[in-house]
Amino acid sequence: MNELPRKTQGLGDEALAMARPKYVGKAVQRLEDPRLLTGAGRYVADIRLDRMVHAAFLRSDQAHARISAMDCDAARAMPGVIGVFTAEDFADIPVISAPSRMRDYRATKCTVLAADKVRYVGEPVAVVIARDRYIAEDALALIEVDWEPLDVAADAESAAHSNAPLLHEELGTNILFERVFETGSADDEMAAAPHRVSGRFRIHRKTPLAIEPRSYVAEPDRANDGLTLHGSTQVPGIIRDILSGLLDLPGNRIRVVAPDVGGGFGGKGSLYPEEIAVCALARKLARPVKWVSDRSEDLCSTSQGFDETIEAELGFADDGTLIALKGQVTGDVGAYSIYPWTAALEPVQVVSFLPGPYRIPHYRGEVKGVATPKPPTGPYRGVGRPASVFVTERLIDMAAAHLGIDPAEMRRRNLVSETEFPYRIGSGIVWDRSGFAECLDEACSRVGYEGLRRLQQEARAAGRWFGIGIATYAELTGIGSRISVAPGMPINTGTETASIRIDSTGAVTATFAVASHGQSLETTLAQIVAEELGVRPEDVRVVHGDSGATSHGTGTYASRSAVLGGGAAIVTSRVLRDKIRRVASHLLEAAAEDIETGDGRVFVTGTDKSMSFAEVAHAVYSDMKALPADAREILEASESFDPVTGTTTTATHIATVEIDPETFAVKIGRYLVAEDCGRMINPLVVDGQVHGGVAQGIGAALLEELSYDRTGQLLTGSLADYTVPTAVEVPHIDVVHLETELPGNPGGFRGMGEGGTIGAPAAIANAISDALSPLGVGVTELPVTPERLFRLVSEARNKTDTEK
Amino acid sequence: MKPAPFEYVRAASVREAIALLDHDDAKIIAGGQSLVPMMNFRLAQPERIVDINAIAELSGIREDGSDIVIGSLVRHAEAMRSPLLARHFPVIAEAMHHVAHLAIRNRGTIGGSLVHADPSAEWPLLVALLDGEIVAEGPDGCRTVKADEFFVAPLVTEIDETEILVAVRFPKPAPGAGMAFDEVARRAGDFAVASAGALVSVEDGVMREVRVALGGVGDGPVRATAVEEELTGRVADKVSISDTVELACEGLEPETDIHASAEYRLSLVPVLVRRVLERAVLRAGAGAA
The missing domain is CATH 3.30.365.10 (Aldehyde oxidase/xanthine dehydrogenase, molybdopterin binding domain)
Incomplete structure (x- = not known):
């Protein structure tokens, strides 16, 4: 920003064009940081209101049980307790159900508090309201519940059986949905394929945390x-x-x-x-x-993520050309179909993204979601794609190993190429032109792929377990109104609206329905508005996350806010800028088309005539002599943006790992991401999102797992047992940005907030499998803990011993 | 995650603290790094908390003839930085790097760690390895308990509810003894899946005194006496060590939990024992040829 000339009066056309702020694409420091880093932020926990009381929820310690009686009298009698409430106190609130037009979908019914039975450990059954949280929790201990335990089928496999105990009796089954995607004739082509690899893959349950x-x-x-x-x-x-x-x-x-x-x-x-x-x-x-x-x-x-078993098979030709892919996804979706996304969200996306960025003519994907006595699954960063990319990228590596082709070359031969876009994959998703091969090539070149392979040979000769893993993926982001994540959802996620106004002091306020919760939208949206309107980012106040400030808008999720919110910012800013120019044309006695804006001022090109936004605003709102009445255009605009379809973001992740052959500790060495998210709004923010995403992906790959026992009890109930990566477990991450071809939305943006989490599990699983390939074992289950590696390697060694 | 109601009292002396402990269900609080989480989970609901942080006589690390005495209020971080401990027991600083994270090391105390008696924790293993003695004071005065008697079961020690752990006493090792500590944990700072410490004295290329202690694989810290006996008098080299380390598994019956199976834990024992013995021998200046 500093290089911009401050003095702009009297500049010629060309100089004026230069003087136009160029904030989009610049590493603008986060505008929210001074507030958040000095403790001036205001979180919900900071809110203290007059006469405020505190709630504590009594949660089920049973996975599946009938509530035969509940005695709240002692809790109610406790000093400081204002009330104890159970399901009947919420009887006037309609039952919550997430509808869908999907065939073979069965919606569940959920009440605010469990009424006659509970369906997972942690389900709220009563709520105490007290003077403070301490008293509320003391009172919880006095509530007595008589449970009548019911049979438990704690995992998807057992719960899918026809004679399994039913969580929702009225549905007659625990299977909440089933869906099939088919293109070509995968069965026949698979049978006829010269080579096949297959596996049964498992990605365990995770919490967003x-x-x-x-x-x-x-x-x-x-x-x-x-x-x-x-x-x-x-x-x-x-x-x-x-x-x-x-x-x-x-x-x-x-x-x-x-x-x-x-x-x-x-x-x-x-x-x-x-x-x-x-x-x-x-x-x-x-x-x-x-x-x-x-x-x-x-x-x-809190809604949980992943938890799928995926049986998948890949058929290919002698030269590595992919022919057919088949996948069967079983999602362990928890006790309820969550509102508004439904239980189908995550598993259906697994099967939708399974063909990945590859040219695979024949595809058959089957998916089913099974209700289990666990908390509901819901959106989790990456939705479906971490699992599908894990499976497909493992299969690609297995196929490469089968043919003796290098994994990078195997991908190069099969990635959708430049001339094939838009490309429709077997599940129906359409990829627009994105740098599939470019990211792979750039990642290989930046990481020194050939050199790493030589290092690996030396390491192997010295008995070390050193592996290199590649993951190439594509995802659909910034999805517009034509694509619904779950058909028949009662909400519209495909549009965003911006309202931008210049008040009577000349200050700019831009209001969005997106809800930044770490994505830096206060900075990036301000950059866009500043760019388009002709002010500085720090002069734009971004209002977001307040339903009272907007007529409609859903929020921030699914890598949508830069594309949709950013798009709305652009179209709205342009309408407002035209208003400013029309008003200024009166004030500066020039044609509107000769008026430029920049640095919070309006200029007449080729002259030294200019005035500030504040002066324009004063003329519009306060100085009633300045403008004819019909020229007093209120300096506000509100426009909606709908990208209609989605836009493709792609990346290649390359990781190296070294495994201690005695302790099975995995250490990540290099980690590089080459990604194409179109035009970057702010490279600092993009890097931060990639770093955070990769850290979460490392958690999925190596550490994080919610464990439930056979009775449905949670075994990882604290952060001593649910292990998330810390700074020590996250390596230095190199990020390379490519801008292959801009997508057809106003800003040329592609969503990228989830990508790190999508690529990392697959890259690490492939790196570990590569390290272990001399033993003939590969990773099929995530997270791949030292315990799992110990078992994998022990089994392989026992097998070798038996064969001897 | 709010504790049940409790009474809080701060003691100014050991004698006052002992008097305050004469109450139903009283607990001592020092660094609070184990007790407070347990109270927040309501796994512990003491009626009275006796704060000993103000008791000066429980602080400090000092030399006492042939012993080094560490007060029970000494924080992990202080032990890690102590020049006196570095001179006599460099293995303590080495082990302290594995104790949780900075914030916990700054608050957590040696006494707290020992009375909590997590079988995977570093201090119990160090006490076992370094032939430490626990000094406890109660209504009837002071007594000294040896490591092998102190750790009774996971989270259970020989110390009585009316007593305070006042210090740990470590006899200085033979000059030139080499020591090492190592552990395997899921993440940096987690409780060990398995851990090992070694102390070796070498004379003329022969191991004279060998001590090996294990953590995370039993009800408390375990001395690998079979290894110790086998190695004493053997040439201080890698061959002797690798010939012997499997003996460390003798009699061990580690637990299976969500982080590690018994089999995996057991597989780590000879690996860790070999690593710490080799390092200890190197540090003893004999070289593990």
Whole structure:
């Protein structure tokens, strides 16, 4: 920014063009950082309101049980307790159900608190409202529940059996959905293929684990018979809309505000029972009600991710050309189909993205989701793609090894090439032109791939287990209205609206329905508005995450906010800029088309005439002599943007690992990402998103797993047992950016917030498999812990011994 | 995750603390790194918390004749930086690098770690390895407990509820003894899946005193006496060590939990024992040829 000339009056056309701020693409320091880093941020837990009371939830310690009796009398009698509430106290709130037009989909019914039976450990069954949280938790210990335990089928395989105990009796089955995708004739072509590789892959259950757990304060507005929910949510618009119906309040009397939010990763992207409960109780008690999830609750009640078994087979020709792919995905989706995404979200995306960035003419993908007595699964950073990329990239490496072709070369031969875009993969997803091969080549060249292979030979000769793993993937981001993540969803995720106004002081406020919770949108959207309008980013106040400030909008998830929010920022800024130019043409006595803007000023090109935005605003709003009445255009614009389809983001990740052959500890050496996210708004932000995503992917690859035992009890109920990567476990990550060809949206942006998490599990799984290839074993289960490696290697060694 | 109600009292002396402990369900708090999480999970619900942080006599590391005495209030970080400990027991600083994270090392105390008696923790192993003695004071005065008697079961020690662990006493090792510590954990700072420490004295290329202690594979720290006996008098080289390390598994019955199976833990024992013995021999200046 510093290189921009400050003095702009009297510049000629060419100089003016140079003087136009160029903020998009610059490493602008985050505008939200001074606030967040000095403790001036305001999170839900920071909110303290007059007469506020505190909620604590009694959660089921049973995976599947009938509630035969509940005694809350002792809890109610405890000093400081304001009330104890059970399911019947919420009887007037409609049952929550996530609809879908998908054939063979069965919606579940969920009440705010479990009524007659519980379906997972952690399901809320009662809520205590007390003067403070300590008393509320003391009172929880006094509630007595008589459980009548029911049979438990704790995993998808056993729950899918026809004689398995049913979680939702009225459905007659635990299978919540089934779907098939087919292109070509995969069965025949697979049978006829000269070579085949196959595997049974498993990716275990994970939790999003935002640093700030879910938190809500419901604030009744008695004057207007309304309500404000301050919520740590990614989707304030979605929550406002559903609460309006559930609480029977029009949208102008219910407002959902996400203040500063400490991460979401998908876990704050759905509707939760606690959200409804605090709102209903705040209305009932006419007092603000606060609930801040503690870490234990977060681990057993926030929507969880992954948990799939994927049987997959790949058929290919002698030269490595891919012919056919088949996949059968079974999702262990938890106890309820989550609102609004449904339980189909994650497993269906696994099967949708399985063909990846490759040319595979014949595909058959089958998917089913099975209800199990565990917390509901929901969106988790990467949705479906971490699993599908893991499977496909493993199969590609297995095929390469089968033929003796280098894994990089195997990919090069099969990636969709420049001339083939737009390319429709077997599941129906259409890739627009993105740098598939370019990212692979750039990654190989930057990492020194040939040199790494030579290093590997030396390491192997010395008895070391050193491996190199590649993962190339594509994902669809910034999805518009023509593509629905789940058909028949009651919400529209395909559009975003921006409202930008210049007030009577000349200051710019840009309002969006997206909800930044770590994505730096206050900076990147300000950069875009600044660029388009002709002001500095720090002069733009970005308002977001407040349903009261917008008519419609869903929030921030699915790598959509840069494409959709950014697109809305551009189209809206352009309309507003035209207004400014028309007004200024009167004031500066020049044609509107000769007016330029920059640095918060308007100029007449080729002259020294200019004035500030503040002066323009003064003329419009305050100095009633300055303009004829019909030229006083209010300096506001509000426009919607719909990208209609999606845009393709691609990347290649390359990782090296070294495994200790005695302790099975895995150490990541090099880690490089070459990605094409189109035009970058801010490379600092892109790098940060890639780094964070890769860290989460490393968790999925090596460490993170929610373990449930056969009775449905959670074994990893604290962060001592649920192990997430720390700074020590995350290596230095090199990020290379490519801009192969810009997509056809106003900014040329592609979404990239999830990519790191998508590529890393596959790259690391391939690197470990590569390291272990002399032993003839490969990774099929994530996370690949030292324990799992120990077993894999022991089995391989026993087998070798037996063969001897 | 809020603790149940409790009474908090701060003691100014060991005698006062002992008097305050004469109460139903009283617990001592020092660094709070184990007790506070357990209270927040409501796994521990003491009625009274006796804070000993202000008791000066429990602090400090000092030399006492042929012993080094570490006060029970000494923090892990202080032990890690102590020149006196570095001179006599460099293995302590080496082990402290594996104790959790900086914030925990700055608060957590040696006494707390020992009375918590997690079989995977570093201090119990060090006490076993370095022939430490626990000094406990109760209503009837002071007593000294040896390592092999102190650790009774996981999270259970010989110390009585009315007593305070006041210090740990380590006899200085033979001059020139080599020591080493190593562990395998899921992540940096996690409790060990398995750990090992070694102390070796070498004279004329022959191992004279050999001590090997193991963590994470039993009810408490375990001395690998079979290895110790076998190696004493053997040539201090890699061959002697590798010939012997399998003996370390004798009699071990490690637990299976979500982080590691018994088989995996057991497989780590000879590996860790070999690594610490080889390093200890090197440090003893004999060279593991």
